[in-house]
Amino acid sequence: MNRSTESILSLAPDASSAAAARKLLSPGKWPTLSASPEALWGECQGSGAQPYVVGVDLRTPELASKCSCPSRKFPCKHALALLLLEAGQQGTWTAAPLPDTLQKWLDGRQARAETAAAPKPEKPADPAAKAKREAARSQKITRGLEDLHLWLQDLIREGLQAARTRSYRDWDAQAARLIDAQAPGAARLVRQIPEHLPDETGEALLLHLGKLALLCEGWQHREVLSEPERAQLLTALGQPLDTAALPGEGPAEQWTAMGAQTEQDGKLNTRRTWLRRDADGQIGVLLEFAPQGTGLSAEWPARHSAALKVRFVPTAHPQRVLVDTSEARFSATSRQPAPVSIRELYAAYAGALALNPWVESIGFEIGPVSILPDPPQAHDDHGDAVPLLDADPYALLAHSAGQRMHVFGEWDGQAFRPLSAVPERRGAES
Structure with a gap:
């Protein structure tokens, strides 16, 4: 794990957590600070009589922390502050032994890691069971999209003006039915309908409803679609990506990170990082997801390039990519953009x-x-x-x-x- 101040603050789940962590950087608030190659731990004096006990596992590249505070955010402000103090070499650090609670936590993480790393006997694939599961899923999606198609027809029959009089519960109820039908992508489009209602022309709403209607039509005729078109349809419906079925990695090429956008969608944080291949200007987008309360990885610096192994998800319009970032080293680029109207x-x-x-x-x-x-x-x-x-x-x-x-x-x-x-x-x- 990179323990620079910038990388540590990028792990904060939100801006308020980062600000709260900075307020705890006074060494006087930390009666105990201890460091070893395996872990950091300390005691942070809060408003109560007993200080909070916080620890950070240093044995893995990703952040893992534990704190006795009641915060539900991860990492909490105490874990962030502990890392910042160590990165800035602030406070008096000793080699004090870990408290029992933190030692048990570290031992448990080690045991789980060893269990996960141990080779597991491969179970023979059962084609019949897999086909049965896929048939049941397809049947659920079919019923859900048939219901959606009828709902859209009723919406159009009533008139787009009438859509403005509907309560949010109507949109949420239809979205919930699509979630049950294992079509979360369609549910997301339904939840977005109220965003288009203020447009007096109705054009934005009609275009949005058209996307939903095309989902229904596409699923109905999925058997005649090409493999890339079918993959695109499944992605739009919100089906998980089968990375094992994708083509293997090619050679590393020079790509430039052009910028990123992070959004909250329900209980999920989503980041889109846009990349441009230096050789031909091909654009790709890397999607990252994290539940609310957990931090995404550090954002790549815009207008910096690195040698990356990039795989495109095969669709009719290839845009989404998977990237091997294990050896990514970004540096500022001096390439002057070409004119584009x-x-x-x-x-x-x-x-x-x-x-x-x-x-x-x-x-x-x-x-x-x-x-x-x-x-x-x-x-x-x-x-x-x-x-x-x-x-x-x-x-x-x-x-x-x-x-x-x-x-x-x-x-x-x-x-x-x-x-x-x-x-x-x-x-x-x-």
Whole structure:
């Protein structure tokens, strides 16, 4: 585990935990601090009579900590502060023996790791049982999507204006039925319907309902789809990715991390990291997931490149990638972006939609563009413009230093979310 201050703070489950950890960096709050090659542990004096006992296992690359505090966040502020104190060489550290509770915890982790590493006898595959499970799952999905298709027909028959009068319970109830039918991707699209209701034209809502209708139609005709199209359909329905069936890894190639976006979806944290292959400009997106309360891995620095082994998930519109990051070493790139017009952005998105009607966004770099602050927009020399989403236009203007910019971001057909930017004649990272 990298124990620099930046990498430690990146493990915090939220900004408030990172801020709370910084407040605990006074050595006077820690009557005991102890370090060994296997673990860190300490006592942190809180508001109670007894200090909290916190330990961190140093034997594994991922973070593992235990604390007697009542916090449900992982890692808690005490574990973060303990790591920060050790990284900054603050406080008085000794080689005090571990308390029994922490020693039992470490021994238990060691025993579980040894059990997991022990070779297990392979059970012979049972084709009949597998076929039975797949048939039962397909039957559930079929019933759920047939119910969804009827529900969509009723929605259209009532009129889109009537959809605005429905309560959130209607959307949640339909989404819950799709979860039971093992179609969480369709359930997610149903939960997103209220986001499109404020649009008075109804165009956004109709487009969104069209994606749901295509899911129903695609599943009904799945047998005539090609393998990449069927894989795309299953992904849109939210079926888990079978990594064992993917092609093997190829040679390491130079890829540049272009930016990342982290979102919360229910009880899940999702991060999209966009990559661009230096050789030909091919774009890929790496998806990472973590339950709420647990931290994602450290975010890759934007506009930095590394030699990576990348595998594309085979679909009609290849975009999602799997990456071997075990030997990734990122360094700043000095490559100057090539000019790409906003018109080419439109064409790329249209091409992606033609191959995958459920694509939510594409990663793309536009430039050189000028930033307009009110309303936030980026426009190019051809007179085309895109609205900017979740962006501070004044920060972009300050970063540009009066120059036009190359901006990489996510385009969903409606708005462009900037993730990184460089001025036109300068290769500095944003």
